[in-house]
Amino acid sequence: MKIFGSTSRYVQGRGAIDELGQHITGIGTRALILGQEFPIKLVGKRIEASLEAAKVEIAAIDSSVTMSTYPTIDALVELGKKNKANIVLGVGGGVAVDTGKAVAHKLQVPVASIPTQCATNADASALSVIYTEKHEWLEYLFYPKNPDLVLVDPEVLATAPAKFTVWGMGDALAANVEAKACVAQPNAASLLNGRPTAAASWLGDLCENNLLQYGYRAYRDLSKKLVTPFVERIFESIKLLSSLCAESAGLAAAHAIHNGLTFIQGVEANHGELVAFCVNVQKILENQKPEDIEPLMAWQHKLGLPITLEELGKIDVKELPTAAEKACDPKDSMGNMPIRITPGMVHDAILAADNWGQEFHDSH
Ligand SMILES: [Zn+2]
Structure with missing residues (x-):
């Protein structure tokens, strides 16, 4: 249904x-x-x-x-x-x-x-x-x-620190990425335990477009405590579009990996920051084209969203297998991915995303 x-x-x-x-x-x-x-x-x-x-x-x-x-x-x-x-x-x-x-x-x-x-x-x-x-x-x-x-x-x-909205953008970015995974997996269930409607998918696309097109300008405006049409568009994208999309289309790897990471020591990043990093991990698991992932990383970097483990806190990589194991908990949303994802795959993709992020920092 x-x-x-x-x-x-x-x-x-x-x-x-x-x-x-x-x-x-x-x-x-x-x-x-x-x-x-x-x-x-x-x-x-x-x-x-x-x-x-x-x-x-x-x-x-x-x-x-x-x-x-x-x-x-x-x-x-x-x-x-x-x-x-x-x-x-x-x-x-x-x-x-x-x-x-x-x-x-x-x-x-x-x-x-x-x-x-x-x-x-x-x-x-x-x-x-x-x-x-x-x-x-x-x-x-x-x-x-x-x-x-x-x-x-x-x-x-707008009275809250601008970085709060940046974190919200990190969370909202995941909505469409995870929705697309759910659409591709015929047995994936949304948070309403149903299949995605076209409306949920379209709201996700609209949200992602808004974030990538207007997100940085909104951030700059918010840094000056200004409420502009860019800012209003981003607020609506986070508060309405991403929420409706995530709920009615479903979550997949990014949020499951986020949840897994909350189990290990040293994670200092908040929900949106963690999820943003996990979007890159999901994209790697999905075997997306590197040239499609790089612009996303550039956008994250410009906004100050984390693209490396170091930016998430003081994480001991020896604990990552625990996070990867938890991320694949059948109670969570990893099963919504179009292919079967194992803890070993998650573990390596986290480190690959981190490695890529470090390279990105070195070259920018
Ligand atoms: Zn979230």
């Missing part, structure tokens, strides 16, 4: 945060607001004012969410129950929106994602990534429906 899922409503524009109340009118009347301290400080007052104007009550605010783990989620579910919340607002980065979705699902109430930065594309999807307390990838938690609202205020996102 082909399955396409989407957030019910995506709102993006300058000052959108001040219109939050009107967009959740009719969805919920008592909001549990959760996130990290900084984002809540950044937009909390404006959210409160907007909710008040729309006669939406605040059930509780928790600004101590730092990890999407089961203990965090369970504690917030209790908070929501105690205060009779009937809508959850996840405010901040990937952790906040993933936690928001999980809490809302357990409370059986709607959820809105209100990102304050653009490092991930977690906002619109019907899943959360759950980590252990030691920040190892534990599992994906899937929900029957996507968030009711994703609200993106470019002026807010």
